Amino acid sequence: MAYETPSLAEDRISQVPALQVLQALGYTYLVPERALELRGGRRASVLLDAVLEAQLRKINRIVFKGAEHAFSEANIQAAIQALKSEPYDGLVRTNEKLYDLLCLGKSLQQSIYGDSKSFTLNYIDWERPANNVYHVTEEFAVERTASHETRRPDVVLFVNGIPLAVIECKSPAATAANESPVDQAVSQHLRNQRDDEIPQLFLYGQVLLAVSKNDAKYGTVGTPLKFWSVWKENLDDAALQALVDRSTAFGTEQDAGAPPPHPRRRTIGPPDLPMSVSGIDAQQRASIPETARRTASRSAGSLYNAEGSGESATPRRGSGGSAPGLLTEEPGAYDCTSRMVTAQDRALFALCRPERLLELTRRFVIFDAGEKKITRYQQYFCVRTLMDRIRQGGADGRRQGGVVWHTQGSGKSLTMVFFAKALAMTPGLSDHKIVIVTDRVDLDDQIHKTFLQTGHEVAQARSGWNLGELLASSKAQIITTVIDKFEAAVGRGDVRNESPNIFVLVDESHRSQYGPRHAKMRKALPNACYIGFTGTPLLKREKNTAVRFGGIIQPCYTIQQAVDDKAVVPLLYEGRHVPQDVDAVPLDTWFEKYTEALTPDQRADLKRKCSGTPQVQKSRQTIMRIAWDVGTHYRDTWQGTPFKGQLVTMSKAAALRYKDFLDEFGMVSSEVLISGPDDREGNEDVFDENTEEVVRFWKKMMARFGSEKEYNRQLINAFKNGDAPEIIIVVDKLLTGFDAPRNTVMYLHKPLESHSLLQAIARVNRLCEGKDFGYIIDYYGVLGKLDQALDLYGGLPSALAGFDEEDVQDALTDVSREIAKLPQRHAEVWDVFRGLTNTKDEEAFEVLLADVALRNRFYERLSVFARTLQVALSSVGFIETTPDRAVERYKCDLAFFCKLRTAVRRRYAEVVDFKEYERRVQKLIDAHVGTREVEQLTGLVNIFDADAFAKEVERVHGTASKADTIAHRTKRTLREKWEREDPAFYKKFSRMIEDTIEAFRQHRLTDAEYLAKVTEILGQVRNHTDTDIPGDLTPGTVPAAFYGEIRETLGKYEATGAGEAAKELRETPPPYGDEERPRPPLAVRASLEIDRIVREMRIVNWEDNTDVQNRMRTAIEDLLFELKGEYGVALTFGDIDAAMEKCLEIAKVRYPS
Incomplete structure (x- = not known):
């Protein structure tokens, strides 16, 4: 029996399956050429103009005085122009304006029966998804800004010709240092969104996906790498398998003699799509068949021309006469047998099926303070559950509420915003009112700001009296207030709104949902729907009480889930003891x-x-010692990185003492953020809160900032966004609701427990580039010996005693658990070099790392080891319990491996990646190793700058190292400069370099011979010397580049028995013309003539003009047919096409308009 292993190529294992599944979901496949035609042949354009125009006519009707009317041609064109002509004002800002246009439609004036009125024209039929058309294409070439180069996103999804989703596919075998295949795909998305790349594609983008067979992440326009998320959903495996089986069974028959319309793929007519979807829930079941069947029906007839009529008669050249629509491979190129469901399939079904894509776009996208955000799965399903509840209502007419537990850092405030947006779009709730209640002024300010920043009109109650007015008003749809204001409002006597369409969202509801203050709300709003939101687990007693308010709303989103999803970083805990020497x-x-x-x-x-x-803890001596430890710990671990620290103290007086000592020691910058001296806070006592010292400080701050509001605003902004302060000192402020991603380490010198403790430590769990963990350094002994409590006694520390253990799982991890991984991670770095016999030979290490995959493995393992060592060296417990020799060994090995990494990056011409992880590793080296031991690698020097490059090569030690540096740098230059400008030159010299490297690796060249050979090749590349170019042509010119490609075609004839004739034609041509002069070889003649044709026929923007390109193709085809007869060479149509297309691709790069 013959066995064949599956392909791991990106298109075979990810891109083709994605296209097949998307077709099964109802998308019509467009070959890239057809997609280009539908956008007018312009690569700078991203809208499918013909499709858009036809759909605007189809889905829009004006209903006026009982009759339907079509929008005028002028209005159709005006709507299209509005979508195209929005001035570019940065990617996210422009995207927001176009998002509003897509969601709200365009208001246009039109006269009917002489009566001129404004009517709304919609771009998408949001209410009836099956009324839209859905297309998918691949390798979607888009021209870069101010350039004729293109980027080609793998897959693009269109709704009514508008690109709403972009997908990058990666093989699971794709390797890069410190990046998974999916993260590589995300990096491509981020690159493509830059202003100098293809931002125009993303102006309309809503859902972006990065997929690989075993993994998938999604985001939206502008989403940073750290915030790309996984989507989790309970889907029916059997139904998904049936869907995948249908997708892989999309026929394989085609006229064997017809070449495919795309270099790799072709299309066939669509089958009927009566999919079996039994087992999928009602919503999922409804989402597949209708759209899929309608799309299949459309596919059989039309891809829409400018008039919206079907294209039926003339198939495109190479299409085999088949109708457009469904993707297959060339015969035998792709195995279309059944396969198992993959993580990629699940993500595509969950996020891209037409109804879900429209729902996510319209209801679950927001713009928040200049950032575009898309829902996470727990927010989506929470809002869906809430909406299902409120639609049902109870027997007494009230809607059922409940308690939402989504752990801190998971976007609880945005869940409220998504819920508010969903309510606003719900028919029958036009008079609804949302009241958002907190128990602190700063939280009220924060939520009010969040709603404002997401584009909602929101009123903030200024007083109890004002709250009463807002509750009675029909205009105030969204209100934020502090719960205490209800008491004053109820005291008015006439504040009572009995509407069942009032929704009260209580933030951090564990503090106010069950007490007398909640009763005041009930009295004012007796029929309202009450929904509590909490970021911490409910205490056992609170779970029982929550049932009275509708119970806990599923799904919950626990601490462990958030850590597993990488929605927050894990927290590492270390207890530190400060000895009390009391005389x-x-x-x-x-x-x-x-x-x-x-x-x-x-x-x-x-x-x-x-x-x-x-x-005792407040004593001056204790504070001084802790301040010294805080300063040295922050200086040695975090200073010089983007990361900040938060010092939590017991009192205002203690906070000021910490500030004095930190300033006196001079190691870190700090600021104190407290409330005014008259406010009572936390565990503060009567001994020192109103001391003259606190009063003097407060007066100083008011003089400096002008008001308490400005004092808070400016210090918080500086801490979040500036270089200073590095540490912010607080008592009770910023322990709840404070979101600062750079906040990484909390120094805790205050007794906290229960909700207060979990809320406080969550201040350092937010995601930030380069941040692996948040750190809790406990000087008070709040959690004691955490590991001992969890492991030996199977219970929780007393500070968390009120919770169920499973609810706080993964809330904290003792730092010793992470440090325990250090020996293994150290060994894993050495394991990369297990084949070396002499570990004292640095050259042997560098030569071994010539293998790219091994080098990437080394980089990844070194990064993990370095970051773990940083955790260890920041722990006093590690320093105290680890032998000095072991610590020194870790440090020395880190120094050597970092030096080795720098050397091999230079030697093998790799681009330096200065991510935040690199900065952290460098910080570790600076603090514990010494910068003199590790040289910093800067950008690569251009090989055409001969003097600068020679100096760089001289810095490299060893003959073989110098040769490797020259070889790999030359190879990189060939790829960057000549791969598209002169492919034959690129391939020839790349092959020469690879053969030379391999000869050296096989010991067929000495070190000196290796250096001499690559130096010779470097000179040839610099001078563009190519001995294969005949004297009739000049190396480096466009005709010479054409010659290289045409010569490859003639080479095929030599290999198939026609070689003698071809060789004779090239080398000893017969007399030519009336003057009996030698005629040039066929390849030379063709190159010169094709160059003449292109130069004569090119016009401005010819690279995007399909008419000009088609005229060029016709002229070149005629030329090659003529030469075929004249020279007597049996060129096939396929060879003529191949040579013609290769030459045109070179011309587009070398002859830009």
Whole structure:
């Protein structure tokens, strides 16, 4: 039996299956050439103009005085122009304007029966998805900004000719240092969105996907790498398998004699699509068949021309006469047998089936303070559950509420925004009102700001009286308020709104959902629907109480889920003890003298208070020692990186003392953020809160900033976005609702427990580029020995005793668990070099890393080891318990491997990647190794700058290293400069370099011979010397580039028995013309004539003008037929086409208009 292994090529394992599944979901496939025709032959354009125009006519009707009327031709064109002509104002801002246009439509004036009115023309039929048309194409070539170069996203999805989704596909075998295949795909998306790339494609984009067979992530326009998300959904495996089986069974028959219309793929007529979808839920079941059947029906007849009529008569050249629509491979090129469902299939079904794509676009995309955001799966399903609940209602007319638990950092506030957006789009709720309630002024300000930034009109209650007015008003649709204002509002006596269309969203509801303040809300809004939102788990007693308010709304989103989804970073915990060296005798003497006027009982009571833990912890000596430890820890671990620290103290006076000591030590910059001296906070006592020191500080801040609001705003903004302060010192502020991604380490010197503890530590769990963990350094002993409590006793520390253990799983991990991975990760780096016999020979390490896959493995493992070592070296426990020799070994090995990485990157001409991880590794080297031991690699020097390149080569030690540096740098230059400008030259010299490298690796060349050979090749590349170019042509010119491609075609005839004739034609041509002069070889003649044709026929923007290109093709085809007869060479149509297309591709690069 013959066995054949599956292909791991990107198109075979990811791109083709994606196209097949998308067709099964109802998308009509367009070959790239057809997609280009539908956008007018212009690669700079991304709209399928003909499709868009036809659909605008189809889905829009004006209903006026009981009759339907079509929009005028002028209005159709005006709507199209509005979509095309929006001035570019940065990608996200322009995308937002076009998003509004797509969702809201275009208001246009039209006169009917002499009566001129405004009517809305829609670009997409949001209410009836099957009324739209859905297309998919691949290798969608889009011209870069101010350039004729193109980028080719793998797959693009169109709705009514508008590109709403872009997909990049990767093989699971794709390798790159520190990047998974899906992350590589994300990187391509991010590159393509840059202003100098193809931002025009993303002006209309809503859903972006990065897929590989085993993995998938999604985002939207402008989403940074760290925030690309996974989508999780319970789907029916059997139904998905049936869908995949249908997709792979899209026929394979085609006229064997007809070449495919695309270099790799062809289309066939569509089959009927009566898909079996049993087992999928009602919504999923409804989403497949109708759209798929309608699309299949359309595919059989038309891809839409400018008039919207079917194209039926004349098939395109090479189409085999088949109707456009369904993708297959060339015969035998792709195995169309059944395959198993993959993670890629699940993502495509969940995010791209037509109804879901429209729903996500319209209801689950928002713009937040200049950033575009798309829902995460837990937000989507939470809103869907809430909407299902409120539609049902109860027997008493009230809608059922409940409690939403989505862990902190998972986007709880945006879930409220998505819910508000869904309510606004729900028929029958036009008079609804949303009241968002918090229990703190700063949280009220934050949520009010969030709603404003997402484009909602929102009123913030200024007082209890104002809240009453807003509740009674029909205009205020969204209100934010602090819960305390309800008491004043209810006190008015006439504040009562009995509408069932009021939705009260209570933020951090564990603090206010169940007490007397909640009763005040109930009194004012008796029939409202109450929905609590909490970012921390519910205590056991709260779970029981929550049932009275509708129960816990599923699905919950736990801490563990958020960590698994990489929606937040894990938290590492380390307890640090500061010894208390107390000299009892002087202290007792001072105490007796100071309390002489007190009774013995009063004296004993005061002594008990002053000797308790809080007072000892506030002592000047304790604060000084902790401040020193905080300063040195931050300086050695985080200073010079983007990451910040937050110091949480017990009192305002303690906060000021910390500031004084940190300033005195001078290691870090810091600021204090507290409330005014009259506010009572947390565990603050009567001894020191209103000291003159606190009052003086407050007056100083008010003089500096002008108001408390500005004081808060400016310090928070500086901490989030500026270089200073590096550490912000707080008491109670910024412990809830504070979202600062750069905040990485929390220094905790304050007793916290339960919800307060979980809320506080979550301040450092936000995602940020280069951030692996958030760190909790506990100086108070809040969690004691965390590992011991969890592992030995199987229970929770007392500070978390009220929670169910599964609810706080993964909330914190003792730092020792991460440090325990260090020996293994150190060994894994060495494992890369296990084949070396002499580990003292640095050259052997570099030669071994010539293999790209091995080099990438080394980079990845080194990065992981370095980051783990950074965690270890920041832990006092590791330093105290690890032998000095072991610590020194880790440091020395890190220094060597970082030096090796720099050397091989230079040697093998790799582009340097300065990601945030690199900055962290460099910080580790600076603090613990020393910068002199590791040289920094800068950008690569251009080989055409002979002097600069010679100096760089001289810096490399060893003859073979110098040769490798020259070889790989030359090879990179060939790829970057000549791969498209002169493909034959590129292939020839790349092959020469590869053969030379291989000869050296096989020990057929000495080090000196290797260096001499690659130096010779370098000179030839610099001078564009090519001995294969005949004397009739000049190396480096366009005709010479054409010659290289045409010569390859003639070479085929030599290999098939026609070689002698071809060789004779090239080398000893017969007499030519009336003057009996030698005629040039066929390849030379053809190259010169094709160059003449292109130069004579090109016009401005000819690269995008299909008419000009087709005229060129006709002229070149006629020329080659003429030469075929004249020279007596049996060129086939396929060879003529291939040579013609290759020459035109070169011309587009070398002869830009």
